[in-house]
Amino acid sequence: MMSSETVSLARQAGEPPRITLALQLAIVGWWALAALMIYWPDKPVGFAAPRFVSETHQLFVLLAAALTLAVLAGRFLALSSLLQPLRRAARWLIALALLLAVWEFVTAKLALLPAPFFAPPRALIEAWATDWPRLGDSVLHSLRLLALGFILGSISGFITGVAIGWSRGLGYWVHPVLRFLGPVPSTALLPLSLYFFPSSFSAAIFLIALATWFPVTVLTWSGVASVDQRYYDVARTLGASTLFLIARVAIPASLPHVFVGLFMGLGASFSVLVAAEMMGVKSGLGWYLQWAQGWAAYANMYAALIVMALLFSSLITLLFALRDRLLAWQRGVVKW
Template identity: 45%
Template sequence: MIWKHIKKVSCIVSVIGAILIDRLIPNSVEQPQANATYFLYFLYIVGTLFVAVYITALFHEGVSKKLEETSPLIAGGILILNIINIVCSKLALLPVLFFPSLDRVFGVFVNDRVLMLECILSSGRLLVIGFVIGALLGFITGLLLGFNRKIAYWVNPLTKVIGPIPATSWSPLVLSLFSTSYQAAVFMIALSVWFPITVMTSSGIQNIQQSYFEVADTLGAGKLYKVFRVGVPAAMPSIFLGLFYATTGAFITLVTAEMFGCKSGIGWYLNWQKSMMLYANVYAGLILLAVLCNLIIKILFKFKDRILIWQKGVIKW
């Protein structure tokens, strides 16, 4: 019981320790000062939220279990931020140009919030277009490879040659073929999504027990019924795994593709800030990218747990 209580308050204790260190130890004179103590404001917000959650957990069993599960993880994250704060801001042990203070990094989210929101919308639009095109083509190709041996015989070698090549490696050729860099970026994202979904869809279909199709034949099922009511549902675990790989690959390709002539987006923002030697903005962009990628994958897994309820918890994120 005591250990469970310690786990619940671990985040609050970690935040209080980080606040005390930030307030009591002055910043190094070598570190450029930020406009405000943004990291301290962040700690205040996190601490207030977890105090409210802790009070709620006293009266709600579900919230109590969730707090016991997540609080040590958040406490570990706060501890890492605290160490970074000491090394970079308080002691300036690393070059201040490349390792800015957390106040300057968190200040970017306030000062550049409008530009960052525009970049999120631009990257989101580009990602959705490329992902949808790649996912549809990958799903169709996977179905054809899984159900038709003649098509698999001719297309599989092409898939094995083109697929493993990173989509960004095609950038010199793609930029020459397409009239705009935006179209080239869509193509590279679609290509990065197409391969994992194709492979996992065809693999999932080929691994279905033949008895499923034999039973469907006995009951008089047609070809389309066997494809979409037997084959696809049975291959859904593999398809979702392909979607997971495709999502991570799409984000990698997105950032690289936006550096080739795009005038907006998170990748463009990172490249621009790096060229301006504004590394606080670069780190803020990386944090934003990590949060968005994690959020999309988490939503994907929530959707998977609803569709494949019998596999809930088999693969966790």
Template identity: 50%
Template sequence: MSNHSAIETISTAEISPIKRASTLSANPELIYAAGAWAVSGVITLLWPNTQEFERTTDLAVLQWIFAALLLVVHVFRGQLAGLFRKLHYNAWRLVALAVLLSIWQVASAKLGLWPQPYFPPPQGVLDAYIKDYVRLADSIRASLILLFFGVGLGALAGFLTGLSTGWSPRVGYWTIPFLRLFGPVPATALIPIVLFVFPTSFSGGAFLVALATWFPVAVLTWSGVSSVDSSYYDVARTLGAKERFLLLKVAIPATLPHLFVGLFMALGGAISVLVVAEMLGVKAGLGFYLDWAQGWAAYGHLYGALIVMAVLFSGVTTLLFFVRDRVLVGQSGGVQW
């Protein structure tokens, strides 16, 4: 390479980050987002409420702090490049969130279009977080323990059921009719029986969550084992592989993509069963918290718990896909999140 070409390459490498930064700075979406949140804070504080609501000032201050943070990230985008890229990509979503928050604020607290206490303003939800964070944290802990215990038990049972069904025709002779007959029965239909039969509400709830997890994991694992190309087994047998090797090194690895699809499907059903079981019988968790809040007409607490559930269970699903991407390295496609 000539000296002229080397200098040109180095210059291009040095200039391209600056050029990229200037291109991003020419797009003021993050400034728009900061402005939207600042205006939303003004509406919260300066527009008079139809009645007294606690935490109105606190909410406005939090909105302005968030707007200031967005401006800081924009100004120091060179030093905070990773955070800036994420916020810049979601800038219009942040604008939409600020607009929706303002609509909620105006309709509930400013104009009184939404009847109280059934539709409290955003500061009502904030007040619930501040006053009842201990009970809410205990509910989150109880739900996560029950969810992970039940899903883990159900996933293990479903994997073993599906693996043995697809691998052994003798086992499949008995398990396939059972899967087809009892698998589609909703786990929630068994709540009255389970909570009566099991000694504790936790064990009954764990069984229901495990049951909701077991069926999709078993069916997808069974499908994965059955769909393995027979030529893989033939090649392995030609090289002297035994049945144990075929099962552990051929069948199970080829089944893993199907297993994670089954886990994704099972997780949604397990979360639904978890909440229903907590509302009807298990005396702990977010479902129990929702039932308690509704019984006491504490609708700020109820909406706060719903928001927590959305964030929490979305995070659990994201964790599942993070594990899948680490286990199935290099395999694209399938269910996306």
């Protein structure tokens, strides 16, 4: 057997990186998935004829071929920057291939789950390929609605939290209202918002802003109220004004709490967004889900759910990246 020193010397001499067993199993798994989809005919459901090879099946062949070529390129061209991410994701690639194979078995191949409520994996890809204009338009409308409501709720919640955290007199009046109305779900106010606002779009913005406002207000207030009094005493000794104490002492010290409130508000705004778009809005992911369900296009509904999950997860990731940039001394304290 080779010692660790011999292995390290061989690597320094330019030995190509090794393909791990997990990567080999991932490649085999994706080729087996492609073979399953192509060579095992679908079970007929109703009057539908069994399907064999389609363009969607060929896409899985291309995915298996791309994975194989990427691994071989990383191995023989010594591209560690390409092979290392594949090594880290190898177990997830195996699990994804197995999941898709089971999904294909119980839907298209054996028809164990009732159609059309449960569609095979290729149906989702076909939904993305054929209905991407409507789905893309819904994503853009949802992003616009979410951005307007979240920004409005974040700004108003931040101002309210700083105000009641700094001023005891203002907190005396606002705190009871906050405790009484804050925990009420924003969607419960949907009938009232549709009555008081001129359009369903403005009502949806109000509901998203309200869902964001409560956690941002509470956490900002908590952050400002928990600032060490010694910071204020040192700043006053140096001649700091009240505005300086708020802007340069209270707010920076409360930022970790503020970002926790932003994370909670963003999560709450997602659920309110979907519920609001199901009531009178002409486009959006929530509207798309309701439209797909109404036409029994369940493959489109599942495709929209996956798009929604990727979109919302990406937004939270961006918020975490912003937090790590502004709070560099707390990088990694909150995980995502």
